[in-house]
Amino acid sequence: EKVRQRWAKLGKPTTIRAVLEAEIATGIHQPGKAGLTLRDASVAVAIVWLRRSLAFRTSLLEGFGKNRTAALSVIATDAYKKELEKHHNWMLKSTFKLAFNAAPSRSEVLHRLGVGLDLDEEF
Structure with missing residues (x-):
């Protein structure tokens, strides 16, 4: 359910890449030592766990x-x-x-x- 809510807030992108790019554009994932630090309750984290x-x-x-x-x-x-x-x-x-x-x-x-x-x- 969290993923669907996040997806709707991002404008319902049609590809996984578009979802991830939209999340990055919102600024929810912060720069870290090895790239971006993923925020919990995000599509990116859901994909990692999947x-x-x-x-x-x-x-x-x-x-x-x-x-x-x-x-x-x-x-x-x-x-x-x-x-x-x-x-x-x-x-x-x-x-x-x-x-x-x-x-x-x-x-x-x-x-x-x-x-x-x-x-x-x-x-």
């Missing part, structure tokens, strides 16, 4: 496909450490760790996805 989320999901699915014997909790933890952990504070790290430890088994995930027993052997 990319991080997609990278985590990609890493999770790759791990699930490559490591056929590891528990889902191990695969999820590895993907999290690779993609998201460095961006989270202690509370979020603890929450993710707790959630991963409660992850279902590999066979349960495949069953929920509707993968039959014959296909299960391939995964």
Whole structure:
């Protein structure tokens, strides 16, 4: 919802580049040591987190496909450490760790996805 509100305030640009250029033009992102310091509640920050989320999901699915014997909790933890952990504070790290430890088994995930027993052997 925040992104939609920001987008409307920027004149509803039609490309991601136009949105980012419009945000920069408003002055909400301030110069920093390595370019611009992004302001929270901006489209730019939302895009950064979208990319991080997609990278985590990609890493999770790759791990699930490559490591056929590891528990889902191990695969999820590895993907999290690779993609998201460095961006989270202690509370979020603890929450993710707790959630991963409660992850279902590999066979349960495949069953929920509707993968039959014959296909299960391939995964």
